[in-house]
Structure formats: C-alpha cells, structure tokens
Amino acid sequence: MKLRLFFAINFDQEVKKKLFEISASLQKFNEPVKYESIDKLHITLLFLGSVEESLIPELNQHALEISKSFLETEITFERLGVFKNFKQPRVIWIGTQDNPELRNLSIELKNMVNQSGIITDEKEFKPHITLERVKGNLSTKFVDFLKSYSFEPFTAKVKSFELMESKLESSGSKYFVKHSFPFKRLEQNL
Numbered sequence: 001m002k003l004r005l006f007f008a009i010n011f012d013q014e015v016k017k018k019l020f021e022i023s024a025s026l027q028k029f030n031e032p033v034k035y036e037s038i039d040k041l042h043i044t045l046l047f048l049g050s051v052e053e054s055l056i057p058e059l060n061q062h063a064l065e066i067s068k069s070f071l072e073t074e075i076t077f078e079r080l081g082v083f084k085n086f087k088q089p090r091v092i093w094i095g096t097q098d099n100p101e102l103r104n105l106s107i108e109l110k111n112m113v114n115q116s117g118i119i120t121d122e123k124e125f126k127p128h129i130t131l132e133r134v135k136g137n138l139s140t141k142f143v144d145f146l147k148s149y150s151f152e153p154f155t156a157k158v159k160s161f162e163l164m165e166s167k168l169e170s171s172g173s174k175y176f177v178k179h180s181f182p183f184k185r186l187e188q189n190l
Helices: 013-026 051-068 102-114 139-150
Strands: 002-009 033-035 043-052 073-084 089-096 128-134 154-158 160-169 171-183
Touching: 002 051, 013 033, 013 089, 013 128, 013 154, 043 051, 043 102, 043 128, 051 102, 051 160, 051 171, 073 102, 128 139
Parallel strands: none
Antiparallel strands: 002 043, 002 160, 033 128, 073 089, 073 154, 089 128, 160 171
C-alpha cells in the first residue's frame, strides 16, 4: 500500500498559536482563500509523495542516523510572503531567516531518499509555513495589505523532525506523525 509522506518540522502549541494569530489577522478580509488549521502548521523539509509502506522502516532507520548529526537549533519567523508572486498569488506563507542547519538537513534527507529509490522534485528548500491557499482572484486591497504586512519577528526551538503522512478525508487533508527523529541536544555536544 502507498502512503503520501513528507518530512517536516513541527512546533509546540505556543508557536502554532502565534502563527495562527497572524493567519487570523488576514481572515478579516473576505477573500477566496482556504485557511490552514492550527494543527497543520509546519515546515516541510522534503515532500516524498506516494511511497510504498514497506519502505518506512528503511526511511526511519536512515532518518534516525541523520538526526544524530544535527544539533537542536532555533529559527526566526520574520516575514509574510506569497508563491507564485503578488500578481498571481497561490499560497500565502510565513517565512524564516535562513537556517543553514535546516537547509543541510533537507539536502541530506533528499540524498537519503533518492538513494532509497524515491524520486523527489528539484525545488530548493525554502523554509516557510503555508497559512492560506488562494482559491480565486484576490482583491487589490488585500494584495496591498499582504505586501505591507509586518509582524514582530519571533523565534522557535527546533528539537526534532518528523516523518509525516497526509491522509485525504472528506473534510480535507489531515497530517499524522509516523515517526519523530530528535536532534542532538546542545549540552550533549559539550
């Protein structure tokens, strides 16, 4: 059986609440967007797509080895942005300052997954959290608001990453943690 899988960074409820408050501030506009629920807020490290369930033990074993070579880190959320662009926005997201640890983790995961025979896309890792998916044309007023939107940057600790499953249900997709991979704690490195 195939499962829809991805590696991700998840956050505690306090951080998710801050992220969701930013999302909620955009909901005062009546725009054709689908807002992500608080429980779905994460950073995707690598999307795997449909993967045979029998490969999960191998992925878990290699991911655990990879996690041992990374230290706990922090990321700073600092800006709001969009994918594709402001003329044709399709996704509204919160971005972070560049974090070399997470970028390197994404590269190592991609190399490991490709060696397991799973083909991934060639997109460069851009750490962000999807807040909304655009479902129609946005008003100029809302786009201008997005362009000028700012918030006080804040940090979040990153202590692990997870192998996640995305299941499509009648109410939309839901995410489930399949396995968690802790990073080395800073004091373990002394």
